[in-house]
Amino acid sequence: MTEVATRPAPSPGDSSEREPIVNDFSMVVATVNGTGSQTSNMALIRALFRMGIPVTGKNLFPSNIQGLPTWFTIRTSAEGYSARRETIEILVAMNQATFQEDLASLAPGGVCFYADDFTVQLNRDDVTYYAMPIQELIKEVQPPRQLKDYVANMAYVGIVAEMLGIDLAEVRGALETHFRGKAKPVELNMQMVDAAAEWAREHLTKQDLFRVERDDQTEGLIIMDGNTAGALGALYGGMSLTAWYPITPASSLAEAIRDYAPQLRTDPETGKATYSIIQAEDELAAIGMAIGAGWAGARAMTSTSGPGISLMAEFTGLAFFAEIPVVIWDIQRMGPSTGLPTRTSQGDILFVRFLGHGDTKNVMLLPGSIGECFEFGWRAFDIAERLQTPVFVLSDLDLGMNLWMSPPFEYPEAPMDRGKVLSAEDLERLGSFARYKDVDGDGIPYRTLPGTDHPLAAWFARGTGHNEHAVYSERPDDWVSNMERLWRKTDTARSYVPEPILDEMEGAEAALISYGSTDPAITEARDRLKEDGLATSYMRLRAVPFTEQVAAFVEAHERIYVVEMNTDGQMRQLLQLEYPQYATRFISLNHNDGLPLTAYWISEQISAREGN
Amino acid sequence: MTEVATRPAPSPGDSSEREPIVNDFSMVVATVNGTGSQTSNMALIRALFRMGIPVTGKNLFPSNIQGLPTWFTIRTSAEGYSARRETIEILVAMNQATFQEDLASLAPGGVCFYADDFTVQLNRDDVTYYAMPIQELIKEVQPPRQLKDYVANMAYVGIVAEMLGIDLAEVRGALETHFRGKAKPVELNMQMVDAAAEWAREHLTKQDLFRVERDDQTEGLIIMDGNTAGALGALYGGMSLTAWYPITPASSLAEAIRDYAPQLRTDPETGKATYSIIQAEDELAAIGMAIGAGWAGARAMTSTSGPGISLMAEFTGLAFFAEIPVVIWDIQRMGPSTGLPTRTSQGDILFVRFLGHGDTKNVMLLPGSIGECFEFGWRAFDIAERLQTPVFVLSDLDLGMNLWMSPPFEYPEAPMDRGKVLSAEDLERLGSFARYKDVDGDGIPYRTLPGTDHPLAAWFARGTGHNEHAVYSERPDDWVSNMERLWRKTDTARSYVPEPILDEMEGAEAALISYGSTDPAITEARDRLKEDGLATSYMRLRAVPFTEQVAAFVEAHERIYVVEMNTDGQMRQLLQLEYPQYATRFISLNHNDGLPLTAYWISEQISAREGN
Amino acid sequence: MATTLNLVGLEKSDYKGRPTTLCQGCGHNSISSQIMAVCYELSIRPEDIIKLSGIGCSSKSPAYFLNRSHGFNSLHGRMPSVGTGALVANRAIRALGVSGDGDTASIGLGQFVHAMRRNVPMVYIIENNGVYGLTKGQFSATADRGQVLKKIGENPFMPVDLCLQAMAANCGFVARSFAGDPKQVKELLKAALSFEGTAVLDIISPCTTFNNADSSTKSYSWGKEHETPIHDITYVPVRAEIEVDYDPGETTTVELHDGSLILLKKLDESYDPTDRRAAINLLEDATESQQLVTGLIYINRDLPSLQDAENMIETPLAELAAEQLRPSRESLEALLADYR
Amino acid sequence: MATTLNLVGLEKSDYKGRPTTLCQGCGHNSISSQIMAVCYELSIRPEDIIKLSGIGCSSKSPAYFLNRSHGFNSLHGRMPSVGTGALVANRAIRALGVSGDGDTASIGLGQFVHAMRRNVPMVYIIENNGVYGLTKGQFSATADRGQVLKKIGENPFMPVDLCLQAMAANCGFVARSFAGDPKQVKELLKAALSFEGTAVLDIISPCTTFNNADSSTKSYSWGKEHETPIHDITYVPVRAEIEVDYDPGETTTVELHDGSLILLKKLDESYDPTDRRAAINLLEDATESQQLVTGLIYINRDLPSLQDAENMIETPLAELAAEQLRPSRESLEALLADYR
Numbered sequence A, B: 001m002t003e004v005a006t007r008p009a010p011s012p013g014d015s016s017e018r019e020p021i022v023n024d025f026s027m028v029v030a031t032v033n034g035t036g037s038q039t040s041n042m043a044l045i046r047a048l049f050r051m052g053i054p055v056t057g058k059n060l061f062p063s064n065i066q067g068l069p070t071w072f073t074i075r076t077s078a079e080g081y082s083a084r085r086e087t088i089e090i091l092v093a094m095n096q097a098t099f100q101e102d103l104a105s106l107a108p109g110g111v112c113f114y115a116d117d118f119t120v121q122l123n124r125d126d127v128t129y130y131a132m133p134i135q136e137l138i139k140e141v142q143p144p145r146q147l148k149d150y151v152a153n154m155a156y157v158g159i160v161a162e163m164l165g166i167d168l169a170e171v172r173g174a175l176e177t178h179f180r181g182k183a184k185p186v187e188l189n190m191q192m193v194d195a196a197a198e199w200a201r202e203h204l205t206k207q208d209l210f211r212v213e214r215d216d217q218t219e220g221l222i223i224m225d226g227n228t229a230g231a232l233g234a235l236y237g238g239m240s241l242t243a244w245y246p247i248t249p250a251s252s253l254a255e256a257i258r259d260y261a262p263q264l265r266t267d268p269e270t271g272k273a274t275y276s277i278i279q280a281e282d283e284l285a286a287i288g289m290a291i292g293a294g295w296a297g298a299r300a301m302t303s304t305s306g307p308g309i310s311l312m313a314e315f316t317g318l319a320f321f322a323e324i325p326v327v328i329w330d331i332q333r334m335g336p337s338t339g340l341p342t343r344t345s346q347g348d349i350l351f352v353r354f355l356g357h358g359d360t361k362n363v364m365l366l367p368g369s370i371g372e373c374f375e376f377g378w379r380a381f382d383i384a385e386r387l388q389t390p391v392f393v394l395s396d397l398d399l400g401m402n403l404w405m406s407p408p409f410e411y412p413e414a415p416m417d418r419g420k421v422l423s424a425e426d427l428e429r430l431g432s433f434a435r436y437k438d439v440d441g442d443g444i445p446y447r448t449l450p451g452t453d454h455p456l457a458a459w460f461a462r463g464t465g466h467n468e469h470a471v472y473s474e475r476p477d478d479w480v481s482n483m484e485r486l487w488r489k490t491d492t493a494r495s496y497v498p499e500p501i502l503d504e505m506e507g508a509e510a511a512l513i514s515y516g517s518t519d520p521a522i523t524e525a526r527d528r529l530k531e532d533g534l535a536t537s538y539m540r541l542r543a544v545p546f547t548e549q550v551a552a553f554v555e556a557h558e559r560i561y562v563v564e565m566n567t568d569g570q571m572r573q574l575l576q577l578e579y580p581q582y583a584t585r586f587i588s589l590n591h592n593d594g595l596p597l598t599a600y601w602i603s604e605q606i607s608a609r610e611g612n
Numbered sequence C, D: 001m002a003t004t005l006n007l008v009g010l011e012k013s014d015y016k017g018r019p020t021t022l023c024q025g026c027g028h029n030s031i032s033s034q035i036m037a038v039c040y041e042l043s044i045r046p047e048d049i050i051k052l053s054g055i056g057c058s059s060k061s062p063a064y065f066l067n068r069s070h071g072f073n074s075l076h077g078r079m080p081s082v083g084t085g086a087l088v089a090n091r092a093i094r095a096l097g098v099s100g101d102g103d104t105a106s107i108g109l110g111q112f113v114h115a116m117r118r119n120v121p122m123v124y125i126i127e128n129n130g131v132y133g134l135t136k137g138q139f140s141a142t143a144d145r146g147q148v149l150k151k152i153g154e155n156p157f158m159p160v161d162l163c164l165q166a167m168a169a170n171c172g173f174v175a176r177s178f179a180g181d182p183k184q185v186k187e188l189l190k191a192a193l194s195f196e197g198t199a200v201l202d203i204i205s206p207c208t209t210f211n212n213a214d215s216s217t218k219s220y221s222w223g224k225e226h227e228t229p230i231h232d233i234t235y236v237p238v239r240a241e242i243e244v245d246y247d248p249g250e251t252t253t254v255e256l257h258d259g260s261l262i263l264l265k266k267l268d269e270s271y272d273p274t275d276r277r278a279a280i281n282l283l284e285d286a287t288e289s290q291q292l293v294t295g296l297i298y299i300n301r302d303l304p305s306l307q308d309a310e311n312m313i314e315t316p317l318a319e320l321a322a323e324q325l326r327p328s329r330e331s332l333e334a335l336l337a338d339y340r
């Protein structure tokens, strides 16, 4: 892989290391994309997961469909860590093109499984090698031609399983789940797995230290990607329209909605859909459809990534100003511009907060786990309808497309909050209605839905300046009072968004603020720092605007590292704007190279700065 | 008008006031739009201007083509002030619909000219009334039917001129200029002017205190709107493509380019155009065309307002990241969303600075006078080609569409700066070329233009991540080093943008920072404050990013009022982000009701806060 | 006249809007009047209608009719997407969309075509005046090549024929009319309101302020001289059917989804609006002969509407009960099992 | 083979690009090969070409040919505007644009139509595979109604016919071809490069990874079975004219702006590509009969290019001297006089 190891690992020579390393390694499978290694990698990771061993899976893939290098990394961690690590201990080399590079990136004392038909030099003597007779095994198993590639990949599953001690029964179970119980593919693939394991048992002798053992740490957990989690959240949040346009890394969110909606949201009586999913012609149309539906009273959303967000700027301003509820998922990828579609980043924070010309302030939710992707998936609708404004959910490629463990998602207990909507009966009772009147003093006006059967119900939604009755007005006082109310509303928003997650440590000197997918790396980094005697306090933001708790945390700490994955220190900037009196407390710890942050990088940065 | 007087003016009773008020009043002509009062208002303001009296003209018009109230305000100022004032001393009432409101807004002691066929009550006794027999005069003059409305308006010109002492010869001269010397319309209109003046001489006796006298303060000056000035600047800056889409208040900039280009930029030999002006199908296409042309080596621009800026977000990110020079004029109007198309604001500052998803930082020029509209009109191209980046020029409706006095524009002395462009000869000499290599350490790379006749010339422009050779790369190190260079470039930008204008006062306690069209109001406000014993220092920003001088000013002052016309205190925020150590020094003085700021409001705000 | 109530007990005045702020004589105003008249005469409850528009003088006009209908004056060129979303959220309401030639043929062309592709069931009126009225008279994409406007100059580009665009996009209801022919506008509007799919009405609607010179093909005088209706159209509501009698030899009838009828009385040559090739040819002829050919140019009732294509429930999504929107607790547990 | 030099002294290898990263068998690769061959054979200097594209697998392909040409891989759906600007800045260069069906028919439809309206002189290739390749196989707007893709389901919407769109937009060069018919692609490309105006090539270019099932009208097998060329086309460069001989009864010729010829050898029935009505009919027939009709469908050389319509100088604007760009000091003083 393009990243080189920056942290030393034990070399085999060193005798203190002779005892085995159990459930604690990163294994990378280096393949060519489009050769169908997903099934085999899923089988490996799921088998490990079912053995009770904490795992995470990250796919590092090119912006390309077939023929370029791809790396799938499985990390097992006895302590349950799930962040990316710089070091790779086990390499499964299935791509000759990158072999030397991949080999070079192995940690000293590492292990290298490789296809025995490679013509390469094994130019490292601090690594254990196992050659894999892939072609031979294929000849033996004789899979159908069109499945050859897929089955071939099962060879490394069998060999690696045998050498690491992965239970083949779990591999079979994993395949059964993968193929939804279809016997034929399961048998075909297991045939190869067994043959390969068999071969390894006979021909290979274990020389390395790495192996796995059953554990009980994944009891009751699930393993999933964040986009699927977000899709399920939306479906359990009453999503009625998803209008979207394909874009990496957001597509799989809308596609998961498409895949699950029929089973979850078909009307039992009529057998008809209680929702609609429209692949729009572009992002302008996608958000336009969602806003039209939000205006008409449905729970509507769109999902996209950076370029789509840019195209949604004008419509976002309209929804903000006409006060239409809508949910927008931004699965962030590396920008500016088309950037790196298959690399992760947190670079849209500042732009989205102020998205739309003129004066705007948008609400952002910041999920930090797949559990929160699910939760914010439904909660975003409650907040959007309560506040009558666009609500952005900012995830990223790492959280959205990679595999994470999580407790099973909690079914939403609270009933849906549909916000301030007046029915015909309400109007009859009230006798009057002004769309943009601040009746309750919280800046949130009441609305009526099209089709409401009352002569008072109608109002004319518009992006132009308006008075309380939604009538066009150029009067300075109308403009000012409406904007003052809108600003009141942006404050009210603080009391409806999720609070941050706080973790103060005894005698903490330094404090950390972060958000989103950096959480696992920070958690691990803080443990390391603790070991090295540096206690830290940590606040994980889960939304913008900031709540009281955020203010309290900022007041309470003098040196605050803002850890994020972008070039400009964007969240740091939002914090400085919110707390000018503490502007100098915030120190940017930002790194933005397309790869998820590592605990190593964070802890090194902090101990360096803290003079540890 | 919708604004009510908030500042007391002398009442006629008060004897100290009996002596005349000369060259110092605001006169508003209240008409219905679409009735062609432009000619008459231009005649009045130009006549005053040619009498040597400092004037400004502001048109307050509805977002409508015909039939709604419009107010044209002419301010004369002996001291040469040109900002808007709350108080109106002279009303020329040509619109019965708004008469009562207009009358109410007159200052005590004011004057009211009104069409004598109005059926209204003259319910104020602190005002001098003059009825104007418009219909009668029409009968007398008998203009051709289709010109009736226009000529009718000349009636008030004649009467007002007579009563204030405006030289009719100057009125005639003004009309001659207006009609480019065409005798017929001049005569027709002067016929009415003379008849009306004649009538006034016979039937009206001067009862009010306001009059004008020749002065010499406009010697050698010009009077023009900012959009025309910007258009001329672009033409003298070598503009080669203007791609635009109509939008108020920006249209008149592109239209002025269209009107002047043929006379200024037709090739004498071939009689063909050395430029192109394309009305695009929308703003996405407009900026796309400009970027295509910028890439191909032409000086290209577009002009728009808020909604167009939102639509240009994605393309701006592309130009920023692929490093293509392009100039974008944003004639700001009131937002968010469609907002108030005919009201002024400075609400796009923050959005434009960060326009485009991912990490971006755009260069903004902030003209504060029509002279600077002209200067930045050509300079923007130099800066854009030097920095190879989008350069935004942020004007607004008040500066762009209203009439301002100015010294004649200075012809650009310096030769055009075409930036770092390599010719075929250069390539031959160098023997190699890497599009995105930081050869000079300033972050600005060298480029070649399509059509360059050398095998090394070609490079592939792209919005995707690239290495120094413009080849797609997902390598973390390529991404990081390219972004580091880009950030270096955003710093280099500081040394190419215009410095701020500083005016420090003796023993200044408070400091002001502002930009753009607020300058006249601030200048006047500071004089008032000075009179009241409050000295202030003032820095007018002319660009973002900020220069060394800006830093110095901020360091030097403890209390800094940031005066601007938006809801969120946007420039204040940019300053806080730039100078976190001084974040608490900045105090927002922002007002945003669609009308230009007044000296009165600013001085009141400051003396209140300064406890004067 | 004495106020008479229609079948839903409303007076004409119940269908009015705010006072227009458009110019005197603007074609858009006359179209607004026909919209009010049609809804009154068809006894449509204003609450069952939504008004949609983009940005422009034309797009302002929904403020000037049907005060009792909800409306959305959206963004320039984006009415189609907003309408699509609204109609997906509530398929029980009828949508009246008013756009302009700039709004539809320039910035909005993509959304226009894709809305027709999806057959979004809305009446899509283009008030076509060949210029950008609200921004003071620049050429729009429907202006004729070679047309000259003083102050602006000559238009060098070919016009977009919105009806031909509609044909290319397989729209099922394509009509052209003229604001100066209120009777035809009215009948076409009635028919469009009974059509389940996108119904496009390209109505030449003169801009008296910026583009009404006799030489302009978008002017009143030109329209009056060059309008050539392809038939005399009459809409017959369901209930009225029995009463109408007409000469079958002279008249062809088209039945609409709700059972109402369109009577097309043939003028000189007979014309079959269900024949796609004929429709395209007619448009080509009109362009060549520079005639303002008006009437129901093409109709095809066999295309499924967006909601049917998506097999959507009849109940408006906006009115679904919470339990229809949120799947059961059990379902969640069941599906999570696959992720263990 | 021994390297042979063309008329500008270049070898075939001087026209190659970077190694392709597209899938094996992707139709786009075969089109890239034809582009390289054509430029070599026509002896076009790579420095005189610009490559343009939007975003997609198709839009990536300009990286895989003509390394010695400048190129701009712009934004999704926005190639037309970028190309318009580039060609206004430098009318001396020739533009080769490569787009996809998603890039052109979905997000880019508006810009596509308006570029044709302005007759921007560029070769506009749509590598049409009916899906979004780069985002992994979703339907594009050219997918057939009713087509089923596993994992994705059925496409309920009507396809956009890009050639019909081009006709509606009065494009002067409209061709359809098939990546599986490299000879025809090559001749059409040559003709397009000699055409002064927008030349649209809608080339069915199978996506072997996501849409190559026999049942798909965008697959190789379907194309091979259903391709029906309307003529056998040969391009004859200016210099070669004298040598060619052909049977006039069998063959019609069309002369292009630069004097080169297109020979159209009639197959079964004869077809006149200068007849607009015939072209539209042909496209309608093709849709009805589900045949892949290929060849030069329509050509009209009489429309002025954008630059001529704008009366632009021949010199590339990018190459104008400073004194041509900046008017004189006197001119400024003169015009300011009007503002005193």
Ligand SMILES: Cc1ncc(C[n+]2csc(CCOP(=O)(O)OP(=O)(O)O)c2C)c(N)n1
Binding pocket: B245, B246, B247, B248, B283, B307, B308, B311, B338, C055, C056, C057, C058, C059, C076, C099, C100, C101, C102, C103, C104, C127, C129, C131, C132, C133, C134, C135, C140, C207
């Ligand atoms: C994104 C955007 N660009 C430009 C404008 C400015 N604008 C307002 S109306 C209009 C054109 C309207 O023309 P048309 O649709 O033909 O309506 P008409 O006024 O002629 O009835 C334009 C360009 C805008 N409001 N939004």
Ligand SMILES: Cc1ncc(C[n+]2csc(CCOP(=O)(O)OP(=O)(O)O)c2C)c(N)n1
Binding pocket: A245, A246, A247, A248, A283, A307, A308, A311, A338, D055, D056, D057, D058, D059, D076, D099, D100, D101, D102, D103, D104, D127, D129, D131, D132, D133, D134, D135, D140, D207
């Ligand atoms: C604004 C924007 N939206 C979405 C995308 C994601 N995207 C990349 S390629 C593509 C579709 C490409 O399809 P097509 O043009 O048919 O090209 P193909 O890959 O099929 O050759 C999309 C939607 C993007 N890059 N930019």
Ligand code: SF4
Binding pocket: B065, B066, C021, C022, C023, C025, C026, C027, C028, C057, C058, C129, C133, C134, C206, C207, C208, C209, C210
């Ligand atoms: S400007 Fe033209 S379109 Fe607009 S209201 Fe006036 S007449 Fe109608």
Ligand code: SF4
Binding pocket: A065, A066, D021, D022, D023, D025, D026, D027, D028, D057, D058, D129, D133, D134, D206, D207, D208, D209, D210
């Ligand atoms: S995904 Fe399809 S379009 Fe893209 S490269 Fe592969 S085959 Fe070609």
Ligand SMILES: [Mg+2]
Binding pocket: C100, C101, C102, C127, C128, C129, C130, C131, C132, C133, C140
């Ligand atoms: Mg119009």
Ligand SMILES: [Mg+2]
Binding pocket: D056, D100, D101, D102, D127, D128, D129, D130, D131, D132, D133, D140
């Ligand atoms: Mg495609």
